[in-house]
Amino acid sequence: MDYYNLQPILLGIDRYMNSIMPGWLVTVLEGLAVGIFIMLMYIILAIILIYMERKVCAAFQCRIGPNRVGGKGGLLQVPADVIKMLTKEVITLKNSDKFLYGLAPFLVIMASILTFSCLPWNKGGEVLHMNIGIFFVLAASSIGVLGILLAGWSSNSKYSLIGAIRSGAMIISYELSIGISVLTMVVISGTMDIQGIVESQAGAWNIFRGHIPAIAAFIIYLIAGNAEANRAPFDLAEAEQELTAGYHTEYSGIHFGFFYLAEYLNLFITSGIATTLFLGGWMPLHIAGLDGFNAVMDYIPGFIWFIGKTFFIVFLLMWIRWSFPRLRIDQVLALEWKYLMPTSLVILIVMTICKVYGLIF
Amino acid sequence: MAITLQEIAFYAVAACITVFSILSVTTGKILRAATYLLFVLLGTGFIYGILGYTYLSAVQLIVYAGGIVVLYVFSILLTQSANDMKYSIRKARILSILLTCAVGAALVIFLVVTNDFALNTIPQGEELNVKEIGHALIGTGKYQFVLPFEITGVLLLACMIGAIMIARKKQ
Numbered sequence: 001m002d003y004y005n006l007q008p009i010l011l012g013i014d015r016y017m018n019s020i021m022p023g024w025l026v027t028v029l030e031g032l033a034v035g036i037f038i039m040l041m042y043i044i045l046a047i048i049l050i051y052m053e054r055k056v057c058a059a060f061q062c063r064i065g066p067n068r069v070g071g072k073g074g075l076l077q078v079p080a081d082v083i084k085m086l087t088k089e090v091i092t093l094k095n096s097d098k099f100l101y102g103l104a105p106f107l108v109i110m111a112s113i114l115t116f117s118c119l120p121w122n123k124g125g126e127v128l129h130m131n132i133g134i135f136f137v138l139a140a141s142s143i144g145v146l147g148i149l150l151a152g153w154s155s156n157s158k159y160s161l162i163g164a165i166r167s168g169a170m171i172i173s174y175e176l177s178i179g180i181s182v183l184t185m186v187v188i189s190g191t192m193d194i195q196g197i198v199e200s201q202a203g204a205w206n207i208f209r210g211h212i213p214a215i216a217a218f219i220i221y222l223i224a225g226n227a228e229a230n231r232a233p234f235d236l237a238e239a240e241q242e243l244t245a246g247y248h249t250e251y252s253g254i255h256f257g258f259f260y261l262a263e264y265l266n267l268f269i270t271s272g273i274a275t276t277l278f279l280g281g282w283m284p285l286h287i288a289g290l291d292g293f294n295a296v297m298d299y300i301p302g303f304i305w306f307i308g309k310t311f312f313i314v315f316l317l318m319w320i321r322w323s324f325p326r327l328r329i330d331q332v333l334a335l336e337w338k339y340l341m342p343t344s345l346v347i348l349i350v351m352t353i354c355k356v357y358g359l360i361f
Numbered sequence: 362m363a364i365t366l367q368e369i370a371f372y373a374v375a376a377c378i379t380v381f382s383i384l385s386v387t388t389g390k391i392l393r394a395a396t397y398l399l400f401v402l403l404g405t406g407f408i409y410g411i412l413g414y415t416y417l418s419a420v421q422l423i424v425y426a427g428g429i430v431v432l433y434v435f436s437i438l439l440t441q442s443a444n445d446m447k448y449s450i451r452k453a454r455i456l457s458i459l460l461t462c463a464v465g466a467a468l469v470i471f472l473v474v475t476n477d478f479a480l481n482t483i484p485q486g487e488e489l490n491v492k493e494i495g496h497a498l499i500g501t502g503k504y505q506f507v508l509p510f511e512i513t514g515v516l517l518l519a520c521m522i523g524a525i526m527i528a529r530k531k532q
Contacts, residue, residue: 099393143403
C-alpha cells in the first residue's frame with residue numbers, strides 16, 4: 001500500500017537540506033520550490049484543460065476541433081494562444097478606478113491558487129495541509145467572487161456591471177448548496193482534514209459507502225460546482241449575445257488571461273474536490289473481499305488515480321456544458337433557493353441519520 | 362537574539378493591517394474603502410493562521426472576507442452612490458473623534474501591557490483540533506458554550522425574519 005507514499009522522500013530531502021544550510025534558508029527555498037511547482041502545475045493543467053474543452057466541444061458538435069497548429073491534432077494551438085495572450089497590450093481605461101481594475105484579476109487568481117494548493121495529489125503529496133482542510137477550501141474560494149464584482153464595477157461599463165452582479169448573485173447562492181453537500185460528506189467521513197477524508201475511504205469510496213444520500217449529494221455538488229465555475233448552463237454572467245463577455249469585457253492581455261485561467265482551473269478544482277469527497281481522492285478502487293484485485297489496484301500510483309478520476313469528472317462537466325442551453329437569472333436563482341438548497345438540507349439530515357444508525361458501509 | 366520566520370511574518374502582516382486600516386478610513390472612494398477593509402480582514406485571518414487557529418482563520422475568511430465584504434460591495438454596486446465622499450467636518454466633531462481614538466488606544470495599550478504578548482503565550486505552529494472547538498460550542502459543562510451558541514442562533518433567526526418582513530411586498 002505504501003510504495004507510492006511521497007512523505008518519506010520529501011522528509012528525506014528536508015533533512016538533507018537542513019544538514020547543509022541554516023533552517024530559515026531551507027524554509028525559504030522550500031517555499032519557493034513549492035510555489036513554482038504550484039504555478040507550473042496551474043499553467044500546464046490550464047493548457048491541457050483548454051485543449052480538452054475544444055476537442056470535447058468539437059466532438060459534441062460533430063466537428064474536428066483545432067487541427068492545424070502543431071501537426072496532427074492541433075496540439076500546439078493552445079500554447080500558441082497563450083503566447084498570443086501574453087504579448088498583447090494591457091489596456092488601461094479612462095474614467096475607471098485603476099487600482100481596483102488592476103487588483104480584480106489578482107483576487108480571482110489568488111482564490112483559485114489557494115484552493116488549488118489544497119488538492120490531495122497523492123499519499124503525502126498535498127501542499128496545504130490543515131485539519132480543517134475542506135473548510136479552508138470553501139473559505140478561500142469565497143474570495144473569488146469579490147474579484148469578479150470589483151472587475152465589473154471598475155471597468156466602468158454597464159455590460160461588465162450587469163455581468164458581475166449576475167455572477168455575484170449566482171455564486172453567493174450556490175455556495176450554500178456546495179457548503180451543505182460538502183458538510184454531508186464531512187458527516188460520513190468524520191473529519192474535515194482532506195487527507196483524513198481520503199484515508200477514511202480506504203474500504204470503499206464515499207459514493208458507495210453513503211449509497212443513496214451520497215449519490216444525491218454528488219449530483220447536487222456537480223450542479224452547484226458548475227455554477228460556481230461560471231460555466232454553461234450557468235454562464236449567464238458572460239452571456240455573449242447579451243453582455244459581450246460579461247465582467248471581463250474590458251480586460252485585455254494578461255489580465256484577461258488571468259480570468260480565463262481561473263475559470264478553467266476552477267473547473268479542475270471543483271472536479272478535484274468532488275473526486276476527494278465522493279470518489280476517494282488518490283485512493284485506488286477497493287472492493288471488500290477481493291484481496292487479489294485490491295493488491296493489483298494498489299500498484300497503480302495514487303496521483304494517476306487522482307488525475308484520472310478528476311479528468312473523468314471534468315469530462316462530465318464538459319458534457320453538461322455542451323448539452324444544455326443557458327438558464328435565465330431568475331431560473332438560476334429559483335433552482336438554487338427553491339430546489340437545490342432544501343434538497344441538500346434533507347440529504348444532510350438523511351446522511352446524519354444513516355451515520356448515527358450505522359446504515360452506511 | 363534570533364527572530365523566527367513566524368515573527369517576521371507576524372510583523373509584516375501587522376504592518377499591512379495597520380496601513381490598510383488607516384487607508385480604509387482615509388480614502389475618499391467608498392469601494393476602495395471596502396477593498397482596503399478586505400485586506401485588513403485577510404490580514405487578521407492570516408494572524409489567526411500564524412497562531413495556529415486555522416479554524417478561526419477560515420471562519421474569518423468565509424464570514425468576513427467572503428460574506429460581509431461581498432455584501433458591502435454588492436450593495437455599493439446596486440445603489441447609486443457618490444464616488445467621492447469628501448465631507449467637511451466640524452471642529453467639535455473632530456475633537457470628539459480624537460477623544461474616542463485616544464480612549465480606544467488607551468484601552469488596547471492597557472490590555473497589551475497587562476497581558477502577555479499573544480505571540481509568546483500561544484503555542485505556535487500547532488493546530489487546535491476542530492473536535493475540541495465543536496465540543497466547546499455545543500457542550501454544557503465548564504468552558505463549554507451551548508447557551509450562547511443557541512441564543513446567537515435565535516438572534517440570527519429574528520434578524521432574518523425582520524429582514525424578510527421589511528423586504529417583502531405590501532399586500
